[in-house]
Amino acid sequence: RKEVEQDPGPFNVPEGATVAFNCTYSNSASQSFFWYRQDCRKEPKLLMSVYSSGNEDGRFTAQLNRASQYISLLIRDSKLSDSATYLCVVNQAGTALIFGKGTTLSVSS
Amino acid sequence: SQTIHQWPATLVQPVGSPLSLECTVEGTSNPNLYWYRQAAGRGLQLLFYSVGIGQISSEVPQNLSASRPQDRQFILSSKKLLLSDSGFYLCAGKGPMNTEAFFGQGTRLTVV
Numbered sequence: 749r750k751e752v753e754q755d756p757g758p759f760n761v762p763e764g765a766t767v768a769f770n771c772t773y774s775n776s777a778s779q780s781f782f783w784y785r786q787d788c789r790k791e792p793k794l795l796m797s798v799y800s801s802g803n804e805d806g807r808f809t810a811q812l813n814r815a816s817q818y819i820s821l822l823i824r825d826s827k828l829s830d831s832a833t834y835l836c837v838v839n840q841a842g843t844a845l846i847f848g849k850g851t852t853l854s855v856s857s
Numbered sequence: 858s859q860t861i862h863q864w865p866a867t868l869v870q871p872v873g874s875p876l877s878l879e880c881t882v883e884g885t886s887n888p889n890l891y892w893y894r895q896a897a898g899r900g901l902q903l904l905f906y907s908v909g910i911g912q913i914s915s916e917v918p919q920n921l922s923a924s925r926p927q928d929r930q931f932i933l934s935s936k937k938l939l940l941s942d943s944g945f946y947l948c949a950g951k952g953p954m955n956t957e958a959f960f961g962q963g964t965r966l967t968v969v
Contacts, residue, residue, distance in 0.1 A: 780956040791961065835900070835901070845903070850900055
């Protein structure tokens with residue numbers, strides 16, 4: 749069983765659409781959770797941390813469900829510039845950072 | 858601010874040649890450091906991580922090795938490269954007071 753799993757997509761949506769990504773993790777002892785964004789041929793950059801109570805940053809909302817061991821990212825009012833690969837990241841026991849394989853989003857006009 | 862310097866940005870090496878990739882960290886002390894590899898169109902695979910000088914954990918058995926001779930220096934090495942070693946290598950760090958990681962700009966390695 750893979751440690752962090754994501755639907756690879758691609759998700760092809762028009763501008764203004766709302767899109768949601770899910771991610772599941774297998775290690776119940778995981779402590780911290782993040783969403784990163786990676787543009788083609790670039791390094792990943794932190795999009796947002798994911799807190800148990802859920803958190804929002806502008807058009808982006810992240811949620812964590814520890815009981816079901818999944819994390820979600822909701823993007824509202826999609827922009828062309830949102831096109832990228834979104835990586836789910838789990839921090840296990842404060843040391844290893846495990847990445848999902850990423851979900852590709854393509855926003856078109 | 859925390860920064861990772863990673864070099865070189867691109868590298869073309871023949872099969873069987875040695876490899877040494879280095880990254881250094883600024884802006885934090887005693888970071889956790891990580892080496893990842895991303896093959897074309899694939900996800901990030903954790904290769905090694907280190908919680909301190911001389912402490913290396915290997916996640917995937919392979920012909921690569923890592924060393925941490927100084928607190929802010931992390932080196933990825935190979936004695937003999939294989940074609941399958943081609944990929945995008947990323948060094949990442951996480952400060953002791955932070956939960957999220959920051960990345961270097963990566964090294965794109967092509968083994969020919």
